[in-house]
Amino acid sequence: MHLPDPNPLHTATQQLSFYIWTRLPSAALAQPPAARARLHGTSRHLSGRRLPTREVPGTASDLALLDVLRLLKREPALSPLHRFPRRTAWRCTRCGNTSAAGFTQLPDGRTYCRLCIDMGRMTEGDILYSWRGPAPSARPARLAWEGTLTPAQQQGAAALEAAVGRGEEHLIWAVCGAGKTEMLFPALLKSLARGERAVIATPRADVVLELLPRLKQAFPETEITGLYGGSSDRDRYGQLVIATTHQLRRYARAFDLVIIDEIDAFPYTFDETLQYAVSQAARPTATTIYLTATPTNALKTRLRRRTLPYTLIPRRYHGFDLPRPRLQWIGNWQKQMEKGRVPPALRSWLESHEKAGRSVFLFVPSISSAAQLTELTGAPAVHASDPERRERVAAFRAGHIPVLITTTILERGVTIANAQVAVIGADDDIFTASALTQIAGRAGRSASAPAADVTFFHHGKTDAIVACRRYIDAMNHGRAPL
Numbered sequence: 131m132h133l134p135d136p137n138p139l140h141t142a143t144q145q146l147s148f149y150i151w152t153r154l155p156s157a158a159l160a161q162p163p164a165a166r167a168r169l170h171g172t173s174r175h176l177s178g179r180r181l182p183t184r185e186v187p188g189t190a191s192d193l194a195l196l197d198v199l200r201l202l203k204r205e206p207a208l209s210p211l212h213r214f215p216r217r218t219a220w221r222c223t224r225c226g227n228t229s230a231a232g233f234t235q236l237p238d239g240r241t242y243c244r245l246c247i248d249m250g251r252m253t254e255g256d257i258l259y260s261w262r263g264p265a266p267s268a269r270p271a272r273l274a275w276e277g278t279l280t281p282a283q284q285q286g287a288a289a290l291e292a293a294v295g296r297g298e299e300h301l302i303w304a305v306c307g308a309g310k311t312e313m314l315f316p317a318l319l320k321s322l323a324r325g326e327r328a329v330i331a332t333p334r335a336d337v338v339l340e341l342l343p344r345l346k347q348a349f350p351e352t353e354i355t356g357l358y359g360g361s362s363d364r365d366r367y368g369q370l371v372i373a374t375t376h377q378l379r380r381y382a383r384a385f386d387l388v389i390i391d392e393i394d395a396f397p398y399t400f401d402e403t404l405q406y407a408v409s410q411a412a413r414p415t416a417t418t419i420y421l422t423a424t425p426t427n428a429l430k431t432r433l434r435r436r437t438l439p440y441t442l443i444p445r446r447y448h449g450f451d452l453p454r455p456r457l458q459w460i461g462n463w464q465k466q467m468e469k470g471r472v473p474p475a476l477r478s479w480l481e482s483h484e485k486a487g488r489s490v491f492l493f494v495p496s497i498s499s500a501a502q503l504t505e506l507t508g509a510p511a512v513h514a515s516d517p518e519r520r521e522r523v524a525a526f527r528a529g530h531i532p533v534l535i536t537t538t539i540l541e542r543g544v545t546i547a548n549a550q551v552a553v554i555g556a557d558d559d560i561f562t563a564s565a566l567t568q569i570a571g572r573a574g575r576s577a578s579a580p581a582a583d584v585t586f587f588h589h590g591k592t593d594a595i596v597a598c599r600r601y602i603d604a605m606n607h608g609r610a611p612l
């Protein structure tokens with residue numbers, strides 16, 4: 131559908147842009163056309179970003195010219211805080227780091243930030259540039275997606291659409307498999323049609339790669355970029371940006387609509403520099419939307435106190451219940467495996483699914499238990515540092531591997547159409563209530579097989595196991611498990 135651009139500022143911005151590019155004359159128009167094209171490129175590159183000199187395209191004289199024209203904002207990469215009497219404390223502008231342990235010195239005595247060094251070193255004396263000229267004009271937005279939202283999705287979509295432009299926060303608490311991407315479309319369309327800039331931030335590059343083609347298809351007229359470590363879109367301008375949370379460190383005051391996927395996921399919850407990155411990338415008037423299936427306790431507290439508006443989506447897109455995990459006592463399974471035996475309860479569970487020709491997802495608490503189980507069963511295993519991880523998951527997805535053993539690395543994001551799920555040692559500390567809920571959420575995702583088997587093999591019930599089942603029961607009854 132085509133929407134008229136309701137924002138008069140949009141044309142005002144274009145006029146201002148025209149004004150600046152025609153009034154630059156004495157300096158800029160005196161430049162040869164190639165230089166002017168470069169300047170225009172620099173403006174598109176820099177708009178909404180905050181970058182060190184080495185990441186700004188163009189020559190030193192281009193930069194100097196833009197500086198003279200007051201089109202650039204300069205900020206020191208590291209600023210002194212002077213908090214302690216005997217030594218200078220610092221703040222890193224890019225990642226917000228202020229901890230003394232987060233800084234160290236080069237042999238020449240200059241200080242640099244250690245926390246964001248993976249994106250290039252920020253050293254005392256470095257400058258970060260951002261754009262203060264007019265933003266590139268937005269193209270008209272069109273939503274080409276022709277699917278229909280389920281009643282539950284419609285509820286979430288309506289709440290998000292209403293939040294756009296209000297400058298508020300809103301949380302969507304949706305069960306795994308609710309179909310949250312489609313739920314975002316109406317809000318994105320509204321925001322893009324207003325000429326705004328939007329970002330979807332997610333903790334993992336896999337998700338960026340999965341979302342990018344879907345959004346390009348849904349919004350064919352919009353400039354969309356996907357940013358992650360090593361992405362080729364790094365220098366392109368995006369009206370809609372899909373990025374790993376880390377990449378937001380390259381933006382400042384850029385986005386009017388900020389959507390944070392899996393707000394409860396590692397590393398976002400534990401890394402304050404990522405939360406800082408999100409706050410910096412948002413414009414002060416931005417609307418912020420959080421998506422999660424398993425909110426952290428801190429978020430739940432805000433929901434109970436009604437300081438964060440939220441919408442609960444307790445139904446999957448196909449309308450069926452979440453499979454309720456079955457509990458199966460397994461005894462000291464580690465000891466049995468050390469003796470070279472697959473615990474009998476697990477063996478018969480595996481055999482019954484093998485006979486029926488179903489694929490099986492086996493979660494284990496550690497890399498060593500994954501290796502042990504591979505040795506005993508012959509089934510392949512994946513873990514965080516496994517170089518063949520992607521290939522193995524793809525083979526499992528395609529049905530070439532009947533059983534896949536994994537650590538909690540695959541607790542999120544991976545969707546296998548018809549997999550049965552088991553957790554071995556569900557009582558291990560690594561399986562928190564939210565980890566177990568995410569794992570159980572891998573099962574029954576397709577409409578053709580919504581009722582899958584989820585079994586927690588344990589050596590004693592834990593609070594996490596009980597909380598996970600309570601969550602699933604509450605959601606199946608349409609209640610928020612607060």
Ligand SMILES: [Zn+2]
Pocket residue numbers: 222223224225226227243244245246247252
């Ligand atoms: Zn830093």
